[in-house]
Amino acid sequence: LFSHCVWKKHSEKQYVGFATLPNQVHRKSVKKGFDFTLMVAGESGMGKSTLVNSLFLTDLYKDRKLLNAEERINQTVEIIKHTVDIEEKGVKLKLTIVDTPGFGDAVNNNECWKPITDYIDQQFEQYFRDESGLNRKNIQDNRVHCCLYFIPPFGHGLRPVDVEFMKALHEKVNVVPLIAKADCLTPSEIKKLKDRVRDEIERFGIKVYQFPECDSDEDEEFKQLDKELKECCPFAVIGSNTVVEARGQRVRGRLYPWGIVEVENQSHCDFVKLRNILIRSHMHDLKDVTCDMHYENYRAQCIQDMTSKLTQDNRMESPIPMLPLPTPDVETDRLIKMKDEELARMQDMLNKMQQQIHDGKDQ
Amino acid sequence: MEERGMEEGTIKGHDLFGYVGIEAVLDQMRRKTMKAGFEFNIMVVGQSGLGKSTLVNTLFKSKVSRKSCSPNYEEKISKTVKLQSVSHVIEEKGVKMKLTVIDTPGFGDQINNENCWEPIVSYVNEQYERYLKEELYVNRKPRIPDTRVHCCVYFLPATGHWLRPIDVEFMKRLGKIVSIVPIIAKADTLTMEERQEFKQRIRQDLKANGIRVYPQTEYDEDPEDRILNDKIRENIPFAVVGTDKEHQVNGNKVLGRKTKWGIIEVENVAHCEFTNLRDLLIRSHLQDLKDVTHNIHYETFRVRRLNESNLTKESERKKEELFF
Numbered sequence A: 001l002f003s004h005c006v007w008k009k010h011s012e013k014q015y016v017g018f019a020t021l022p023n024q025v026h027r028k029s030v031k032k033g034f035d036f037t038l039m040v041a042g043e044s045g046m047g048k049s050t051l052v053n054s055l056f057l058t059d060l061y062k063d064r065k066l067l068n069a070e071e072r073i074n075q076t077v078e079i080i081k082h083t084v085d086i087e088e089k090g091v092k093l094k095l096t097i098v099d100t101p102g103f104g105d106a107v108n109n110n111e112c113w114k115p116i117t118d119y120i121d122q123q124f125e126q127y128f129r130d131e132s133g134l135n136r137k138n139i140q141d142n143r144v145h146c147c148l149y150f151i152p153p154f155g156h157g158l159r160p161v162d163v164e165f166m167k168a169l170h171e172k173v174n175v176v177p178l179i180a181k182a183d184c185l186t187p188s189e190i191k192k193l194k195d196r197v198r199d200e201i202e203r204f205g206i207k208v209y210q211f212p213e214c215d216s217d218e219d220e221e222f223k224q225l226d227k228e229l230k231e232c233c234p235f236a237v238i239g240s241n242t243v244v245e246a247r248g249q250r251v252r253g254r255l256y257p258w259g260i261v262e263v264e265n266q267s268h269c270d271f272v273k274l275r276n277i278l279i280r281s282h283m284h285d286l287k288d289v290t291c292d293m294h295y296e297n298y299r300a301q302c303i304q305d306m307t308s309k310l311t312q313d314n315r316m317e318s319p320i321p322m323l324p325l326p327t328p329d330v331e332t333d334r335l336i337k338m339k340d341e342e343l344a345r346m347q348d349m350l351n352k353m354q355q356q357i358h359d360g361k362d363q
Numbered sequence B: 001m002e003e004r005g006m007e008e009g010t011i012k013g014h015d016l017f018g019y020v021g022i023e024a025v026l027d028q029m030r031r032k033t034m035k036a037g038f039e040f041n042i043m044v045v046g047q048s049g050l051g052k053s054t055l056v057n058t059l060f061k062s063k064v065s066r067k068s069c070s071p072n073y074e075e076k077i078s079k080t081v082k083l084q085s086v087s088h089v090i091e092e093k094g095v096k097m098k099l100t101v102i103d104t105p106g107f108g109d110q111i112n113n114e115n116c117w118e119p120i121v122s123y124v125n126e127q128y129e130r131y132l133k134e135e136l137y138v139n140r141k142p143r144i145p146d147t148r149v150h151c152c153v154y155f156l157p158a159t160g161h162w163l164r165p166i167d168v169e170f171m172k173r174l175g176k177i178v179s180i181v182p183i184i185a186k187a188d189t190l191t192m193e194e195r196q197e198f199k200q201r202i203r204q205d206l207k208a209n210g211i212r213v214y215p216q217t218e219y220d221e222d223p224e225d226r227i228l229n230d231k232i233r234e235n236i237p238f239a240v241v242g243t244d245k246e247h248q249v250n251g252n253k254v255l256g257r258k259t260k261w262g263i264i265e266v267e268n269v270a271h272c273e274f275t276n277l278r279d280l281l282i283r284s285h286l287q288d289l290k291d292v293t294h295n296i297h298y299e300t301f302r303v304r305r306l307n308e309s310n311l312t313k314e315s316e317r318k319k320e321e322l323f324f
Helices: A002-007 A018-032 A048-056 A069-073 A114-132 A160-169 A187-203 A220-231 A271-281 A283-313 A330-362 B024-036 B052-060 B118-136 B165-174 B192-208 B223-235 B274-284 B286-323
Strands: A034-041 A080-088 A091-099 A146-151 A175-179 A243-246 A249-256 A259-262 B038-045 B084-092 B095-103 B151-157 B180-185 B246-249 B252-259 B262-265
Touching: A034 A048, A034 A114, A034 A283, A048 A091, A048 A146, A048 A271, A114 A160, A114 A283, A146 A160, A160 A175, A175 A187, A175 A271, A243 A259, A259 B262, A271 A283, B024 B095, B038 B052, B038 B118, B038 B286, B052 B095, B052 B151, B052 B180, B052 B274, B118 B165, B118 B286, B151 B165, B165 B180, B180 B192, B180 B274, B223 B274, B246 B262, B274 B286
Parallel strands: A034 A091, A034 A146, A146 A175, B038 B095, B038 B151, B151 B180
Antiparallel strands: A080 A091, A243 A249, A249 A259, B084 B095, B246 B252, B252 B262
């Protein structure tokens, strides 16, 4: 730093050196690692598991058993978490996938999204408690950063259940709608469906995740790419658990009698665009929006509810209402002190023994 | 002359001294059928967007679906299940067919689909009721107009997993009163292995739930039928793809869907089972579908209805006896 300071004296503005801050943050983050929680929602058979496997190049669902029709009749919506630690070039990612089996599968799907909204709220509540607590060193962030919603390609647009689900979630989580199993659509059908879905999203007032605007000082190529990305939504995706031989290469794909679909071929589907958004360019933004917008909205709402409740009860103890903290347990403290002293004694004894052995050797 | 054929009671063809001309009856029947034409009523059931209209058009190589016939057709999800039928007379090689396609928009499209099959069950029974009334008239029409549903094609989405609860509920109820032909719709999203696995699971599910689909084993008339139908039963549900667009493949015009990775030829058995479905519904089993509807489903309905009315007559008579 100092050497830079001296060397650049001739420039107008004296170089202080905090421009290296991003690098420092970068280095610290690499050491610490990232975490990301992704939720996948949609009916059975939309290719959710296959897509997740394709995105993160793992097999999270090896031991999965598909429920048959009888078992499904009484199935309710469950929330299942899979966590996997991925490392690439020294960067660690703790990835959590939140699955929602049973969603939309029953004959009567009234409010089938409630277990999902409850789960998201629970994570917010947990974080709120932890954040308000005394020991904030090891807060676990289980908040859902992004929800991929799988729209069936079979319809003509959004169905009532799609609209209701997205509206129930759009103010709690970043909703990214996808057109699933896009390999059963021709290019013109995809375009028609995308136009229809975009139109209906606007018409029903659904607030899906918006990509941040480009900075005005970005170059034209970047702006063009960004524009193409935005016009591509919702992404039409195809996933695959298998590797096939296509055009002399081994690629992730699906082998049909009439041809081979390549998952990473941009003229076949938008998988690459989705992966880039989710992992390579917008993962951090997804987390930021979750923290700065969705969570803050929840927190503000929570505090408002608590304040109004307190004023109702006519007890204003503190201007900032606090969540009830765990009271320090006197008995526990005493036990801890006792154990500490015992440990210290044992350590002492160990040192003495080592010294004796050491002295014994010398003799 | 010796007494011949007393034990058997029938004289076989080769026992005749000359050509009598009995087989000419077949020709006479054929000519009459051609002149009179015949009716076929097919119902299509499935969620919005599974390609029902396109498939019907492809099957009959004409624009017979409701979608193609309404001038300002707008594809939107209707709030209730409202059955709508469209009839056409199509002709081929002098044979006229009055084809009625019964559509079921709204089925399975809502968030709560409980009892969405009821309007369909009612419709099927209404047609039987109508026919029964005509049959019971003293002065009957020489040809009773037949609006009974001869075949119900049920569209399963190509999820690749199992039957969904709504599929089981529907087919359980309708399988008792009409011939159901389940198909896997928009099957071009399944690879060949996925297709086989899916079909196996569906057949398992059907068996486990006691659902009988067409062709039902108990209606096989003879061993020959059984062999033919067994082959079909091993293959259902047919994985189907439909389209009304044509493309050039190897210098030929074929019906197909063009994607960036290839052209899916609808009439190519290596690609999908559309031709199997068409052959079943039209070329080989059309008359059988009508026969099963008339001889079995309709008769079951008739017996039930007549027993019911007998019971009501009985209870009314008993009531009268009590009072008088």
